[in-house]
Amino acid sequence: MTDTLSPARRINSRLEGLRALEPTGRLDLLAETTGLDADARAALAGKGALPLDRANGMIENVIGTFELPLGLAANFTVNGRDYLVPMAVEEPSVVAAASYMAKIARGCGGFTTSSDQPIMRAQIQALGLTDPHGARQRLLAASDELIAMANSRDTVLIGLGGGCKQIEIEVFETSPVGPMVVLHLLVDVRDAMGANTVNTMAEMIAPRVAEITGGNVRLRILSNLADRRLARASVTLTPEALTTKSLSGADVARGMVEACTLAKIDPYRAATHNKGIMNGIDPVVVATGNDWRAIEAGAHAWAARDGRYTSLTNWEIAANGNLVGTIEMPMALGLVGGATKTHPAAQAALKVLGVTSAQELAEVTVAVGLAQNMAALRALATEGIQKGHMTLHARNIAIMAGAKGEEVDRIAKALAAAGDVSVGKAKELLGNQ
Ligand SMILES: CC(C)(COP(=O)([O-])OP(=O)([O-])OC[C@H]1O[C@@H](n2cnc3c(N)ncnc32)[C@H](O)[C@@H]1OP(=O)([O-])[O-])[C@@H](O)C(=O)NCCC(=O)NCCSC(=O)C[C@@](C)(O)CC(=O)[O-]
Numbered sequence: 010m011t012d013t014l015s016p017a018r019r020i021n022s023r024l025e026g027l028r029a030l031e032p033t034g035r036l037d038l039l040a041e042t043t044g045l046d047a048d049a050r051a052a053l054a055g056k057g058a059l060p061l062d063r064a065n066g067m068i069e070n071v072i073g074t075f076e077l078p079l080g081l082a083a084n085f086t087v088n089g090r091d092y093l094v095p096m097a098v099e100e101p102s103v104v105a106a107a108s109y110m111a112k113i114a115r116g117c118g119g120f121t122t123s124s125d126q127p128i129m130r131a132q133i134q135a136l137g138l139t140d141p142h143g144a145r146q147r148l149l150a151a152s153d154e155l156i157a158m159a160n161s162r163d164t165v166l167i168g169l170g171g172g173c174k175q176i177e178i179e180v181f182e183t184s185p186v187g188p189m190v191v192l193h194l195l196v197d198v199r200d201a202m203g204a205n206t207v208n209t210m211a212e213m214i215a216p217r218v219a220e221i222t223g224g225n226v227r228l229r230i231l232s233n234l235a236d237r238r239l240a241r242a243s244v245t246l247t248p249e250a251l252t253t254k255s256l257s258g259a260d261v262a263r264g265m266v267e268a269c270t271l272a273k274i275d276p277y278r279a280a281t282h283n284k285g286i287m288n289g290i291d292p293v294v295v296a297t298g299n300d301w302r303a304i305e306a307g308a309h310a311w312a313a314r315d316g317r318y319t320s321l322t323n324w325e326i327a328a329n330g331n332l333v334g335t336i337e338m339p340m341a342l343g344l345v346g347g348a349t350k351t352h353p354a355a356q357a358a359l360k361v362l363g364v365t366s367a368q369e370l371a372e373v374t375v376a377v378g379l380a381q382n383m384a385a386l387r388a389l390a391t392e393g394i395q396k397g398h399m400t401l402h403a404r405n406i407a408i409m410a411g412a413k414g415e416e417v418d419r420i421a422k423a424l425a426a427a428g429d430v431s432v433g434k435a436k437e438l439l440g441n442q
């Protein structure tokens with residue numbers, strides 16, 4: 010367990026009856042549970058949460074804003090502390106599935122997490138060398154000077170205990186463009202995602218790297234394979250917690266292990282398996298204003314690090330029969346920088362989570378990814394994905410067929426009851442009203 014978690018803000022994430030409320034009722038309950046202030050509440054309610062002038066300052070050629078549903082995953086317990094998790098996502102059943110698995114997990118003690126210090130890498134590529142190994146040794150000899158130079162400007166980060174800590178050098182003796190030496194700056198970026206921070210450092214020291222190596226410096230940019238910034242989560246489930254109406258817990262556990270095994274050995278399955286994990290992770294990343302492309306790039310590069318694309322999770326059965334699920338992956342998330350501070354809803358989402366460090370946010374986020382994987386494997390190992398997922402997707406289908414207001418839920422229920430969640434059936438049902 011990490012020692013970076015905040016002094017616990019104690020809430021109860023088991024919000025009974027949450028699903029039965031209307032959105033404003035859910036927001037009231039959330040505000041009451043977490044003590045949200047009026048501004049944060051308004052930011053989460055949507056409707057102009059991101060003012061146009063603020064959006065216009067964030068990206069270029071702004072013409073408006075684009076909304077997504079923001080859901081609240083309930084029931085999470087991580088390291089003995091309860092969390093309510095905001096998730097911005099367009100796909101039905103994701104929030105329900107995360108909440109359901111968190112509910113099962115909390116009955117078994119919840120999720121346990123840990124994480125590395127927030128170390129990001131920047132790469133500086135030197136080309137045009139005849140002696141790449143000699144260049145490597147000269148760079149290593151100058152490492153103190155290079156680290157000091159990299160740390161010479163960012164006083165805020167250094168004051169917080171961050172900054173460049175180490176350099177690593179990689180030598181490519183041959184490549185289609187000749188020998189190459191790549192210097193890696195390893196930078197503790199504290200509570201930032203860190204891309205801009207490390208890019209600035211890389212660009213600053215690049216001329217000195219060129220001098221030392223005698224080569225030409227080309228790329229000076231972070232790596233999204235944040236393999237020194239891993240976050241981990243695990244969950245242990247008793248067979249009783251997994252028992253369904255028709256299957257024993259041991260059967261469900263075995264089915265989940267078998268399902269995970271295919272993802273471990275077959276990239277076709279691993280892609281879908283990991284997509285299911287990112288179903289949990291991306292919505293938290295988006296809701297907190299973080300860079301989801303960076304998280305996706307890091308996740309899939311990590312999944313392929315041994316030269317073959319594989320599962321980000323492991324599921325195994327312990328000697329006592331309990332099912333143990335684990336995840337470990339790069340998680341470069343920030344509480345400052347990027348859009349985290351400029352988007353009011355992202356700030357409010359961080360308040361809902363109650364996290365006080367980027368490491369704590371990373372740990373909760375991977376726990377949600379593990380929960381999402383657990384949901385998919387459990388469904389796949391038992392009744393199949395369509396029953397639960399399509400029942401919830403039925404509301405989208407009803408809207409597609411033209412249902413409005415209260416019709417949406419009524420038609421969705423009728424579609425699920427008919428076992429035919431299709432636009433044609435929805436149109437037929439609407440026509441019959
Ligand atoms: C969908 C469920 C949860 C239904 O499951 P269920 O058995 O009908 O659920 P339930 O009605 O018994 O409720 C159990 C708990 O689930 C939650 N819950 C349940 N329904 C709701 C709802 N409407 N609104 C809010 N929360 C809901 C809620 O926490 C509830 O507890 P409660 O609080 O009521 O005591 C289940 O079938 C499930 O987990 N299915 C898996 C769904 C899934 O994985 N979706 C992801 C999309 S599919 C995909 O893209 C990825 C995939 C699958 O391809 C990845 C892969 O292949 O690995």
Ligand SMILES: NC(=O)C1=CN([C@@H]2O[C@H](COP(=O)(O)OP(=O)(O)OC[C@H]3O[C@@H](n4cnc5c(N)ncnc54)[C@H](OP(=O)(O)O)[C@@H]3O)[C@@H](O)[C@H]2O)C=CC1
Binds near residue numbers: 165171208300
């Ligand atoms: N490949 C990629 O993934 C790339 C991503 N990006 C983008 O970069 C952005 C993220 O960059 P990032 O460097 O995080 O953002 P910022 O540069 O916006 O913020 C980081 C800065 O915030 C200051 N700061 C204040 N408080 C803290 C604290 N507690 N911990 C750490 N730093 C603190 C630091 O110093 P100071 O105040 O002195 O500045 C730090 O340099 C995202 O928008 C991402 O999309 C950009 C390029 C490439």
